Amino acid sequence: MRVIQLWLKRIAKLGLILMMGVSMSACSRSWKEEVQLHDGSKIIVARSVDRGGRHEIGQSPPIKEQSLAFTLPVTNEGVTWKTAFSEDIGLADFKPILLDIVQDRVYIVATPMGCLSYNKWGRPNPPYVLFRYEGKEWKRIQLSELPLEIKTPNLIISSPDDEAERVGKSLIPAETIKQLNGELTQPEYKTILREPYQYAAGGCYEMVYYKGMWVGPGDSTGKRMMDRKTK
Numbered sequence: 187m188r189v190i191q192l193w194l195k196r197i198a199k200l201g202l203i204l205m206m207g208v209s210m211s212a213c214s215r216s217w218k219e220e221v222q223l224h225d226g227s228k229i230i231v232a233r234s235v236d237r238g239g240r241h242e243i244g245q246s247p248p249i250k251e252q253s254l255a256f257t258l259p260v261t262n263e264g265v266t267w268k269t270a271f272s273e274d275i276g277l278a279d280f281k282p283i284l285l286d287i288v289q290d291r292v293y294i295v296a297t298p299m300g301c302l303s304y305n306k307w308g309r310p311n312p313p314y315v316l317f318r319y320e321g322k323e324w325k326r327i328q329l330s331e332l333p334l335e336i337k338t339p340n341l342i343i344s345s346p347d348d349e350a351e352r353v354g355k356s357l358i359p360a361e362t363i364k365q366l367n368g369e370l371t372q373p374e375y376k377t378i379l380r381e382p383y384q385y386a387a388g389g390c391y392e393m394v395y396y397k398g399m400w401v402g403p404g405d406s407t408g409k410r411m412m413d414r415k416t417k
Contacts, residue, residue, distance in 0.1 A: 212238035301390035
């Protein structure tokens with residue numbers, strides 16, 4: 187009788203999880219990409235993606251952290267760029283799409299990871315957040331500061347860890363990266379846009395982060411609720 191009761195409890199718990207439609211899991215993947223720069227030269231970039239957190243059953247956990255690591259060709263300096271888990275949006279802030287070097291200066295072009303990140307980083311149009319490596323630190327720059335030579339995304343963009351696993355190589359050739367990105371239809375992934383365009387926000391409504399919750403900028407009800415909660 188005791189054994190039957192234990193099994194019934196386990197079945198009930200499993201049923202509750204299935205009814206909730208969410209799962210908690212984590213995984214990490216690492217691989218290398220052959221990245222072709224604007225001048226045709228290539229560097230090897232080590233990439234890693236960590237996934238974890240709540241997600242729908244049957245879907246991959248969200249990306250909570252990812253990094254790029256590479257060696258500068260002239261100075262042999264090892265450089266790392268990382269986007270880490272952000273509490274306010276519940277995942278990593280950015281999706282890197284391009285890495286390039288112009289006159290020994292390193293640039294990374296990233297897009298916000300989802301609508302909350304898009305709002306957090308000022309709803310950029312075109313939808314890029316850009317970085318330049320200066321004094322061993324990454325500094326955010328404006329699109330006008332990105333050299334015109336930098337035009338074409340050269341990192342695996344969409345679900346890079348899944349795509350790397352599907353390709354099945356520890357080093358993904360530059361030509362394969364080009365083919366994978368060529369399947370994407372969003373204009374901001376085809377080339378680096380230099381002018382605002384109508385659909386930059388996609389379906390992302392404008393929101394602001396107010397006392398621990400994302401609300402519409404004119405959502406007085408949501409703000410009052412958070413005011414009461416934080417008193």
